[in-house]
Amino acid sequence: MNSPRIAFVGAGNMATSLIGGLLAQGVPASHIRASDPGVEQRSRLNAEHGIELFADNPAAIAEADVVVLAVKPQVMKAVCLDLARHLKGHELVVSIAAGISCASLANWLRAERPTAPAIVRCMPNTPALLRQGVSGLFATPEVSAAQRQLAEQLLGAVGLALWLDEEQQIDAVTALSGSGPAYFFLLIEAMTQAGTQLGLDAQTAARLAQHTALGAARMAAESQVEAGELRRRVTSPNGTTEAAIRCFQAGGFSELVQQAMQAAQQRSAELAAQLGD
Structure with missing residues (x-):
């Protein structure tokens, strides 16, 4: 991977697994940031991987090329609305939250900008914790070829990443893998x-x-x-x-x-x- 600057919003098990996979692929720790409300979780992740941790979500995404939304679906709307005014507009947004459509994410993240953000929605599974996972990915039209490659490399760090032609296929991926x-x-x-x-x-x-x-x-x-x-x-x-x-x-x-x-x-x-x- 060409060392993009990656920010994780939420630092739970799946985010931690992705961070470990990225570091194993050679992404510098200095290019990875994460935010999490838990003090112990931030301390543990910093000790294990040496990345910079924040309690504040907007601070974590500053200067990021890729923003990975790894929070619980129930709080996704509030998190996105808080982040919307801090996005620069060129970032790739990757959501690993189940059940949140690209349309909802775009609506919450758009703020006052005239164009929708570039969003990749994906459904990984728990073997990703062992880097043996498989993920289905769907990209909105705003996602460039280079950003698609970034998303594929991101999820590929923990297993197999497969692109989907239609967003509704995410439901089938959820049922299968x-x-x-x-x-x-x-x-x-x-x-x-x-x-x-x-x-x-x-x-x-x-x-x-x-x-x-x-x-x-x-x-x-x-x-x-x-x-x-x-x-x-x-x-x-x-x-x-x-x-x-x-x-x-x-x-x-x-x-x-x-x-x-x-x-x-x-x-x-x-x-x-x-x-x-």
Whole structure:
């Protein structure tokens, strides 16, 4: 990354993860600032990463090329209205808050300027804390090619960054990858419980389930073969895996996953409507 000046408004877990990823990519600590109301959080982040911390949001964004909005959705409007008169107009604004549309952000941040700010809205997921995340990104028309590259590099510091053609696809990303880690945790939990019922001790069952999930995910991510074909390759006719797969299919596994993701997508859209302006 070409060392832009980056300001984080909010210094929670996701912001901290992004800051760590940027520093690992070679962005100088002197080019990163952050603001947070918590004294302990500011002290910890300064001690860990050596960046400059502020209690005041406007002070943090002074001279920034990129402003990352990393506050809770419920306080986003108040934060944006406070920042609006302090923006110079050339900054890229990146929002990692769930449920806040680009239109709402633009309305809150515009102040008296005749043009809308350049906004990238994204939906990262919690594995970003391990720099194994995946994020869906959407850019407004005001975002330049150079700014798109900056946003991609910013989110790419903690994993995979994929561009979306339409903002409403953020709801689908939320349903798939935003909420997705919890689906896998649920499966690992269920497999662990089943393993104990089959006679394994809880620790052994948990480790087997965790590392099976990890290995399968790596195979799927690193292979050029689609997941369905990988499944078929390990499913021998009349074997143990086929017996289990048939049981899953008989219980409507695929249909249940689809229903669950549709529920998540609908809830994401509902929250966006409630939090918007």
